Amino acid sequence: MNVTIKDVAKAANxxxxxxxxxxxxxxSVSKESTxxxxxxxxxxxxxxxxxxxxxxxxxxxxxxxxxxxxxxSLYAKIIAGMSDEAEKVGFDIVTAISNGSRESEKRQMDxxxxxxxxxxxxxxxxxxxxxxxxxxxxxxxxxxCESVHGADVLTVVVDDEAGGYDATTALxxxxxxxxxxxxxxxxxxxSGLRERGYKKALKDHGIEPREEYIWHGExxxxxxxxxTEYFLSLPDRPTAIFAVSDNLAAGVIKTAAQRGIAxxxxxxxxxxxxxxxxxxxxxxxxxxxxxxxxxxxxVAQKLIANITEGASDKGRYTLKHxxxxxxxxxx
Amino acid sequence: MNVTIKDVAKAANxxxxxxxxxxxxxxSVSKESTxxxxxxxxxxxxxxxxxxxxxxxxxxxxxxxxxxxxxxSLYAKIIAGMSDEAEKVGFDIVTAISNGSRESEKRQMDxxxxxxxxxxxxxxxxxxxxxxxxxxxxxxxxxxCESVHGADVLTVVVDDEAGGYDATTALxxxxxxxxxxxxxxxxxxxSGLRERGYKKALKDHGIEPREEYIWHGExxxxxxxxxTEYFLSLPDRPTAIFAVSDNLAAGVIKTAAQRGIAxxxxxxxxxxxxxxxxxxxxxxxxxxxxxxxxxxxxVAQKLIANITEGASDKGRYTLKHxxxxxxxxxx
DNA sequence: GTGAAAGCGCTAACAC
DNA sequence: GTGTTAGCGCTTTCAC
Numbered sequence: 001m002n003v004t005i006k007d008v009a010k011a012a013n014x015x016x017x018x019x020x021x022x023x024x025x026x027x028s029v030s031k032e033s034t035x036x037x038x039x040x041x042x043x044x045x046x047x048x049x050x051x052x053x054x055x056x057x058x059x060x061x062x063x064x065x066x067x068x069x070x071x072x073s074l075y076a077k078i079i080a081g082m083s084d085e086a087e088k089v090g091f092d093i094v095t096a097i098s099n100g101s102r103e104s105e106k107r108q109m110d111x112x113x114x115x116x117x118x119x120x121x122x123x124x125x126x127x128x129x130x131x132x133x134x135x136x137x138x139x140x141x142x143x144x145c146e147s148v149h150g151a152d153v154l155t156v157v158v159d160d161e162a163g164g165y166d167a168t169t170a171l172x173x174x175x176x177x178x179x180x181x182x183x184x185x186x187x188x189x190x191s192g193l194r195e196r197g198y199k200k201a202l203k204d205h206g207i208e209p210r211e212e213y214i215w216h217g218e219x220x221x222x223x224x225x226x227x228t229e230y231f232l233s234l235p236d237r238p239t240a241i242f243a244v245s246d247n248l249a250a251g252v253i254k255t256a257a258q259r260g261i262a263x264x265x266x267x268x269x270x271x272x273x274x275x276x277x278x279x280x281x282x283x284x285x286x287x288x289x290x291x292x293x294x295x296x297x298x299v300a301q302k303l304i305a306n307i308t309e310g311a312s313d314k315g316r317y318t319l320k321h322x323x324x325x326x327x328x329x330x331x
Numbered sequence: 332m333n334v335t336i337k338d339v340a341k342a343a344n345x346x347x348x349x350x351x352x353x354x355x356x357x358x359s360v361s362k363e364s365t366x367x368x369x370x371x372x373x374x375x376x377x378x379x380x381x382x383x384x385x386x387x388x389x390x391x392x393x394x395x396x397x398x399x400x401x402x403x404s405l406y407a408k409i410i411a412g413m414s415d416e417a418e419k420v421g422f423d424i425v426t427a428i429s430n431g432s433r434e435s436e437k438r439q440m441d442x443x444x445x446x447x448x449x450x451x452x453x454x455x456x457x458x459x460x461x462x463x464x465x466x467x468x469x470x471x472x473x474x475x476c477e478s479v480h481g482a483d484v485l486t487v488v489v490d491d492e493a494g495g496y497d498a499t500t501a502l503x504x505x506x507x508x509x510x511x512x513x514x515x516x517x518x519x520x521x522s523g524l525r526e527r528g529y530k531k532a533l534k535d536h537g538i539e540p541r542e543e544y545i546w547h548g549e550x551x552x553x554x555x556x557x558x559t560e561y562f563l564s565l566p567d568r569p570t571a572i573f574a575v576s577d578n579l580a581a582g583v584i585k586t587a588a589q590r591g592i593a594x595x596x597x598x599x600x601x602x603x604x605x606x607x608x609x610x611x612x613x614x615x616x617x618x619x620x621x622x623x624x625x626x627x628x629x630v631a632q633k634l635i636a637n638i639t640e641g642a643s644d645k646g647r648y649t650l651k652h653x654x655x656x657x658x659x660x661x662x
Numbered sequence: 663g664t665g666a667a668a669g670c671g672c673t674a675a676c677a678c
Numbered sequence: 679g680t681g682t683t684a685g686c687g688c689t690t691t692c693a694c
Binding site: 047048049050052062070071072073077079080083095096111113115221250251254257280282 | 381385402404410428447581582584588611
Binding site for chain 3: 348351355380
């Protein structure tokens with residue numbers, strides 16, 4: 001199984017250079033030689049060893065994608081988009097899970113330094129802008145989904161503020177005025193922007209935002225119960241809740257259901273992301289959908305262009321979200 | 332950024348061999364030299380180029396995992412387990428999505444031939460046993476979740492028949508006798524075994540399996556609606572449904588809900604896999620849970636042992652599933 | 663159009 | 679304990 005380019009050359013009665021040329025189409029080779037080489041390749045079942053090729057070219061054709069968590073539909077969809085695009089141009093995807101740990105993330109990024117990958121995409125990061133910028137000086141990296149203030153790197157996101165605005169406006173149009181929001185504490189930019197959009201929509205429609213209607217917690221499902229309990233315990237209960245993620249929205253619905261509250265009727269709920277389970281959930285969950293596959297494809301395409309063409313596109317690409325109304329916001 | 336082992340050697344005033352020894356701890360080096368080398372490494376911000384190392388050693392420390400579909404909690408959990416185990420021993424995970432396409436799968440497997448990865452794990456495959464066996468002759472591969480009849484390769488699964496038996500028995504114990512099952516058509520082994528367990532449980536409890544209570548379709552969510560409609564249309568309606576996957580179970584519940592049928596009360600539903608959304612769903616979904624993380628860890632561990640120790644464990648490991656009763660089967 | 667040969671960065675004999 | 683050197687498999691000048 002260890003047949004090398006040398007063996008092929010010998011069998012085809014040409015030099016290794018000629019075999020290489022046939023393999024890469026890098027220079028013109030006579031019909032006869034080409035034929036003989038291809039015959040030899042087939043006969044010997046030769047497959048070029050990429051280790052040698054990559055060392056020689058100092059490339060890997062591989063990009064790393066770091067997910068803050070595994071088992072998240074949003075990331076899965078983005079990665080699917082990336083895979084799709086990467087495959088077209090002969091790149092592979094290496095995944096790593098950071099669990100939101102800075103240490104872990106830094107360790108994964110070593111793959112850039114030791115040339116295991118040609119570039120990296122961070123789907124959310126806990127690294128600060130200085131660290132990111134210093135890495136970006138020497139390597140091709142990109143952010144997707146979640147941007148970082150002051151980070152001068154290729155970034156692909158949706159317009160979170162507009163998304164928050166649209167989600168809130170949709171609830172207002174359904175007749176709600178007492179609209180609560182579950183946001184994320186800390187400096188998670190996307191959540192802050194969605195919250196800003198939420199407030200702006202309220203004001204634009206003559207509704208004064210109320211501090212007691214905003215809950216700050218974590219992004220994930222588990223956080224929703226406490227937030228929901230809190231909102232339901234308010235003397236002046238909100239009639240609608242905008243959750244900053246679909247996972248949270250699912251948690252809200254679950255908690256409300258356990259209290260016997262019919263979501264879609266007594267309480268409207270809308271989420272953000274557009275994950276697969278929005279449709280499957282009972283009731284199905286209205287959401288601001290991110291164009292995940294497209295985001296994945298775009299970030300892969302731009303990053304790979306930076307890698308292969310030596311370009312250095314550090315642009316910020318904002319893709320269009322879409323409002324998808326389902327049962328959780330009623331008819 | 333292109334500092335090599337040579338530069339370090341020069342700066343530390345030693346030979347490249349000594350640097351390599353310090354790097355790998357492969358032989359004893361004097362304290363002074365070690366010190367000087369480490370200083371030089373720090374000073375020059377040197378990071379070994381794995382391309383060179385890997386070519387030399389003819390290893391990649393990388394394993395490929397092929398998922399039939401992206402965005403599936405079951406695979407995500409298994410991959411998380413694999414990642415965890417792999418990271419411990421310095422291996423990376425490369426993911427590829429086959430979409431169940433044989434062509435795509437074969438193309439991904441080229442990574443074995445061109446030495447992009449040291450081994451591969453198939454989470455379900457559409458390759459036949461002969462293809463698998465012939466690949467396994469030359470490369471380290473493993474199956475996880477889904478086995479293949481006659482494939483002589485490392486395999487990690489649960490006892491699907493016992494799982495099907497337990498799911499059905501749980502329904503019987505809840506007092507049900509009219510128990511339907513949604514299975515998968517074709518030669519999907521796991522589904523066939525679960526169905527066998529289902530029939531066995533019925534018989535063991537004196538219930539004669541009824542052909543009209545078994546629906547054969549596809550694994551995924553979308554297939555559930557038709558199956559559910561069918562069961563609900565039967566003159567002698569089943570009171571409980573065992574779905575061969577949690578995704579299907581969710582679909583059953585969704586469809587039933589749309590018909591105004593209260594799952595957990597009027598209709599009991601149990602799934603298989605133990606995906607994350609079982610808990611979140613309304614109602615929460617009872618399931619036969621696969622020990623995903625553990626399966627991932629085990630398959631990674633065994634496969635890596637085969638790779639690094641030149642072992643050739645082609646064993647079949649059957650891990651213990653667990654019955655998790657939730658709201659969808661009632662109290 | 664083709665071949666010889668250098669060399670990508672590293673490890674591992676093999677000498678000393 | 680350390681240095682010299684061959685060579686992993688490949689691509690790519692540079693001659694011819």
